[in-house]
Amino acid sequence: MAHEPTQNLVEYCSANGINIHTAVQPKTVPGAGLGVYALKYIKSGEQLIHVPTRHIFTTANIPESFLSKSARKGIAVHAQLAAFFAFGSEQDLQQYRPWMATWPGLDDFVETMPIFWGYWAEQVLDKLGWTADIESMTDDHLPKRRRVSDKSSHGHGTNQRCIKTDGTDSASLKQPPFWLSPALSGNWHASRTLGSSLLGVMIEKLVGHMKSIVEALPDLHLIENNQQLTKFLHAWCQVNTRCFYYVPAPTSSKHKTKTKPPADPNEAMALCPFMDLFNHMAPPPPRDTFVSPTPNDTTQRPCKVRYTPTGFTVTTDSSIHPNHEILFSYGAHTNDALWLEYGFLLPNSTNTSDFILLDALILDTLQPLDESTLEDHGYLGNYTLHHDGSTCYRTEMVAWLLVLGRAKWRKVVEKSLDPEKACTAPTGKAKYKKTIVAWLERARGLAMENTTLLDEMGGDVLLEHFGTMAAVARVQRKSEEEKLETSRKRRGMCLARWAQISDMVERGIEKIEAEDQ
Numbered sequence: 001m002a003h004e005p006t007q008n009l010v011e012y013c014s015a016n017g018i019n020i021h022t023a024v025q026p027k028t029v030p031g032a033g034l035g036v037y038a039l040k041y042i043k044s045g046e047q048l049i050h051v052p053t054r055h056i057f058t059t060a061n062i063p064e065s066f067l068s069k070s071a072r073k074g075i076a077v078h079a080q081l082a083a084f085f086a087f088g089s090e091q092d093l094q095q096y097r098p099w100m101a102t103w104p105g106l107d108d109f110v111e112t113m114p115i116f117w118g119y120w121a122e123q124v125l126d127k128l129g130w131t132a133d134i135e136s137m138t139d140d141h142l143p144k145r146r147r148v149s150d151k152s153s154h155g156h157g158t159n160q161r162c163i164k165t166d167g168t169d170s171a172s173l174k175q176p177p178f179w180l181s182p183a184l185s186g187n188w189h190a191s192r193t194l195g196s197s198l199l200g201v202m203i204e205k206l207v208g209h210m211k212s213i214v215e216a217l218p219d220l221h222l223i224e225n226n227q228q229l230t231k232f233l234h235a236w237c238q239v240n241t242r243c244f245y246y247v248p249a250p251t252s253s254k255h256k257t258k259t260k261p262p263a264d265p266n267e268a269m270a271l272c273p274f275m276d277l278f279n280h281m282a283p284p285p286p287r288d289t290f291v292s293p294t295p296n297d298t299t300q301r302p303c304k305v306r307y308t309p310t311g312f313t314v315t316t317d318s319s320i321h322p323n324h325e326i327l328f329s330y331g332a333h334t335n336d337a338l339w340l341e342y343g344f345l346l347p348n349s350t351n352t353s354d355f356i357l358l359d360a361l362i363l364d365t366l367q368p369l370d371e372s373t374l375e376d377h378g379y380l381g382n383y384t385l386h387h388d389g390s391t392c393y394r395t396e397m398v399a400w401l402l403v404l405g406r407a408k409w410r411k412v413v414e415k416s417l418d419p420e421k422a423c424t425a426p427t428g429k430a431k432y433k434k435t436i437v438a439w440l441e442r443a444r445g446l447a448m449e450n451t452t453l454l455d456e457m458g459g460d461v462l463l464e465h466f467g468t469m470a471a472v473a474r475v476q477r478k479s480e481e482e483k484l485e486t487s488r489k490r491r492g493m494c495l496a497r498w499a500q501i502s503d504m505v506e507r508g509i510e511k512i513e514a515e516d517q
């Protein structure tokens with residue numbers, strides 16, 4: 001009987017001096033691909049894994065025959081790693097195959113990561129200069145109907161007919177649609193947009209990476225050939241979701257000083273066998289340093305990951321019970337960031353790092369002079385509502401501006417006074433509360449509206465908004481039924497996020513209403 005990929009990986013690790021605790025086993029986690037489980041009770045402080053430095057994969061492991069030193073200049077580490085795992089020669093990749101065999105398939109990313117969907121996918125292809133003409137040279141087997149991207153304008157040249165996703169033939173979407181959460185799309189579906197969006201930033205990064213690879217390795221035909229383009233995107237997502245922050249230790253004992261980390265932390269990227277199998281849990285609040293945990297404290301905490309000159313070490317930071325999943329923390333990320341970068345949402349209640357941005361809703365209610373006053377004092381924008389319903393200090397300061405008036409508010413800020421104490425009007429606090437509640441009620445209304453609109457989407461409209469990036473769809477060749485099913489799943493993720501946003505907003509309203517007058 002053929003070995004399971006996870007069993008092969010364990011054997012590969014053991015043969016290569018990668019030390020794995022005997023009570024640790026990778027296995028499938030419903031809804032999360034593979035994960036790592038405890039077979040037996042594991043105490044807090046036990047070492048689970050040690051990966052020697054020679055098995056940490058960095059750009060130093062990419063052979064020059066694939067990418068010369070001079071060609072690497074100006075190519076992000078992320079892009080170099082992705083290109084190697086996508087297009088390295090079989091001879092070079094062979095040694096990593098038992099490890100790579102445990103990585104997720106293309107569908108896992110394409111289904112869950114919004115960069116592959118609808119409007120956003122079109123943005124990627126447009127920025128890459130992916131065109132129907134190039135497309136038709138490489139994909140002759142495709143039915144004509146699905147190759148339409150004729151760019152012919154209808155009437156005023158604003159409504160290009162253009163299929164860049166696997167949806168139906170339709171007018172391409174000109175505005176970022178609201179259906180993702182506001183932080184991802186930059187759009188609350190209110191009159192103001194948020195300006196920047198997490199997804200927009202990711203698209204710029206991806207496109208920049210791809211263009212640099214096209215320049216360095218033109219023979220790959222990365223843009224002209226859908227297979228190649230898809231292969232790169234797949235590897236890019238593997239690297240994005242599996243990398244670790246890593247700065248090499250000094251190479252000799254003579255050079256004891258630590259290697260200087262790169263200015264851009266994204267350049268300190270490495271991949272690491274087995275360690276990339278751990279799923280994420282939100283980081284718990286920091287422990288009170290003066291109180292040691294009680295012996296019967298059973299709260300599970302993420303493992304500690306440390307880099308020492310000999311390699312990476314993973315140690316438990318709490319006891320783990322048999323058959324429980326052992327987890328890492330990928331950092332204090334909002335659910336929007338987890339969705340964008342990793343393609344999943346944590347249940348609202350478990351992500352204490354979650355928050356949403358209220359900027360568009362708050363700025364909508366301000367006069368231009370209010371905005372310039374806030375800007376002059378460094379309070380313009382970045383207004384957050386946290387997962388527990390608390391609003392940030394910046395939001396509160398805007399509410400106080402509307403209560404106190406500009407002149408008094410300026411004095412409060414310049415003299416670092418407490419605005420509540422500085423407010424002499426008897427109805428001041430009530431007005432302050434009412435202002436914040438009004439913003440949150442607007443958020444509640446939009447969340448409900450957007451949910452209803454999403455719920456009502458069906459058939460072709462659903463495919464148009466949630467279709468897969470055309471270049472990728474042409475490689476996947478899913479049936480119409482499968483495409484619709486995938487679109488429904490994606491819509492389901494959006495609905496789940498809007499439900500989380502609604503819950504946060506409800507908690508916010510309850511919290512502010514419960515405050516003393």
Ligand SMILES: C[S@@+](CC[C@H](N)C(=O)[O-])C[C@H]1O[C@@H](n2cnc3c(N)ncnc32)[C@H](O)[C@@H]1O
Nearest residue numbers: 031032033034241242276277278279280342344
């Ligand atoms: C570093 S990999 C972890 C191993 C991965 N599950 C696998 O099958 O190879 C990160 C990916 O795991 C999944 N993941 C991690 N934590 C998760 C969680 N708490 N819930 C759902 N999926 C999770 C996401 O697909 C993410 O992109």
